[in-house]
Amino acid sequence: MPLTVSAYTIMAYGPIPEGAYRHFINVDPFKLSEPYNLASDCEIKGKIIAVTKRDGTAISELSGLEVTLILDIAVGYDRLFISRSDWEQHFRDWGLVKGDYLVEIKLTEILHKETGKSEKIYPKADIRG
Numbered sequence: 788m789p790l791t792v793s794a795y796t797i798m799a800y801g802p803i804p805e806g807a808y809r810h811f812i813n814v815d816p817f818k819l820s821e822p823y824n825l826a827s828d829c830e831i832k833g834k835i836i837a838v839t840k841r842d843g844t845a846i847s848e849l850s851g852l853e854v855t856l857i858l859d860i861a862v863g864y865d866r867l868f869i870s871r872s873d874w875e876q877h878f879r880d881w882g883l884v885k886g887d888y889l890v891e892i893k894l895t896e897i898l899h900k901e902t903g904k905s906e907k908i909y910p911k912a913d914i915r916g
Contacts, residue, residue, distance in 0.1 A: 789833075789834075789893040789895045789914075790814075790819060790908050790914045790916050791836070791915050792891070792892060792894065793890070793892075794814070795825075795887075796810045796883060796887070796890060798810060798811075807868055808855075808874035809858075809868075810865050811859070812904045815865070816863070816864060818916040819865050819894070819916070823897060825860070826899075826901065827858055827859050827899065828857065828859075829858045829900055830856070830857055831858055831898075832853065832895050832898065833846055833851045833853070833856060833891045833892045834852070834853050834854075834892055835854060835888070835891070836890050836893060837849075838842050838883075838888055838891075839889045840887060841886075841887055846888075851875065853870065853911065854892070859899075861904065868896075877880070894908050
């Protein structure tokens with residue numbers, strides 16, 4: 788059972804994590820990095836539920852896609868960047884640009900970069916963030 792989040796994409800203009808592309812979504816840190824004591828650069832695995840343009844048009848081809856996000860902890864929120872490989876393979880050709888797309892995604896697993904260990908996100912509860 789995962790952490791499900793829904794957020795509009797944002798584009799970063801400053802430094803970004805290694806292996807990431809500039810597009811990210813914000814997540815409440817009290818539902819991700821705080822309870823799991825995470826550090827920046829962790830990889831977060833997730834499964835896309837839906838991607839919708841601001842005008843309401845759904846991109847059904849992206850639903851069900853498993854993706855890797857890279858965590859960057861900022862003041863007041865966790866930024867989850869789309870991995871560069873997922874950007875190039877799945878998102879770029881759809882013209883994903885800042886603020887134009889609402890992404891709903893189930894975050895399922897954390898891969899700790901420092902230790903190489905993985906752990907499930909909220910394995911006993913469905914949480915919305």
